[in-house]
Amino acid sequence: MTDVAEKIVSGDIRALSRAASWIEDRRPEAEILLRELFPRTGHAMILGITGPPGAGKSTLCDHIVRTLRDEGKTVGVIAVDPSSPYTGGAILGDRIRMQQHHADEGVFIRSMATRGCLGGLARATTEMTMLLDAAGRGVVIVETVGVGQDEVEIARLAGVTIVVLVPGMGDDVQAIKAGIIEIADVFVINKSDMPGAEKLERELNGYLGLSHRPDGWTPKIVHTVASEGKGIGEALAAVREYYAQSAAKSHMAEIWSRRLREMLRERLLDRIPAKEFSAAGRDVAEKRRDPYSIINDWLERL
Template structure:
């Protein structure tokens, strides 16, 4: 274990890949490893990129990686539950898009395709980001499709989250705004080469003026990710928002959530799936009441 941790900190890619698999599979070894590595975390800037399917999140991530590499930063990428086919630790579509980075030892790309963790996807993603952080990554980019609660939870855990929207979404802006308003540190209007960018920008500003949010108003930046346009401005906005928020208070706020999530996950993982199934059946058939079952579970720990 100490040797493994040391190899990861030295930037040994094989050791890191093995650890990433352990983290994704939630093995006991991953827990022990993360415990060892934790004191060496806290340096990476964790950037969330979220938005509807096909908004250009991966293209944008690709552009940001390129800029960070120019600064000789090491970058970890976590693609959460990608819609694209999944193969061998990389997503096919993303592999093509981020191809240039695959041969680059300064970039480590990993996808988290596993659904169905009882505790949710957020804790596993958090652990993966911590692992990358401990491995000396200067930045960790987490790409999620912004639709469900899992994605909102994950975005909350990032230091700053960029919400990617595209022109012509119409009512979608309304539909996604509830969860997204809370997590958005920066709004990026991608595909600004398409008609409707002006209108979308007006809608976002209108939305921001109505909504209550603490802290500074999120900047809105136009991007044409496929052409590399506006990426530098986007990264600048992300960094300045991260800088503004900074400090212990934000970190404490994040850890309050993380601790509860970890606790919840560990509790839930103590209930074998088969036992949950039979308990649900017993309650549905009114053979048992749910209160006694939950009490029994709590007593067991």
């Protein structure tokens, strides 16, 4: 192993930070390193936490981190903000909330915002989880803000996903985008100190009664008051119950088959310069060439 890889595997924080920056900056060193580290991955539990803005994801995450630290586990936290191309308030908030862990080397925190293209963010998030996994972090938490399709894509990268909902979000579960409901292995109804938590649970149960997952798992519903640290143990227990059974393994195969497709697509696209796409677009629009022959030419060249 190279020196950097060796250091990362042995838990060196500075080497880990440097490698994380390589991933964020899309440096070629990142790929070389991750290929080397790959055999060391596959041990961490990758836990996705997603849900609408302000649902209490970070507060919940913070308590889960504390519980895991009390158990003696090391943790990696990746806070992803696909909705904002800028370093927005959400990310700053996450940073501040997790500040209390800053002196603890057992908690490695990284915030990531989209840098232009979302595909790149999904890739960087995957790579970051691989890095933290290889570095021996027992649990890697990926917190994703929002409820859109983009967020769902990122949440799908996790081995087990918590969807955080809050009472009074809308009239019923239908108001929540279907995509986010479908990725939940565990539902956390946070802010259960507010009215409407029971109603939300009934609606969720109604929804779950109608839908059948291919893996046969029925998502658990857990009530929490994250701001008071209530229900954290139950949430973690539900996560572990899902993770312990075989469904999680086939889920990983599904994740990788999707990732491989995306990786291939990115690679192929990277090999055609953007200006060539523009020129070809003009050729087709102005009927100088048909699109099929352009694609065939590219495929032959690659």
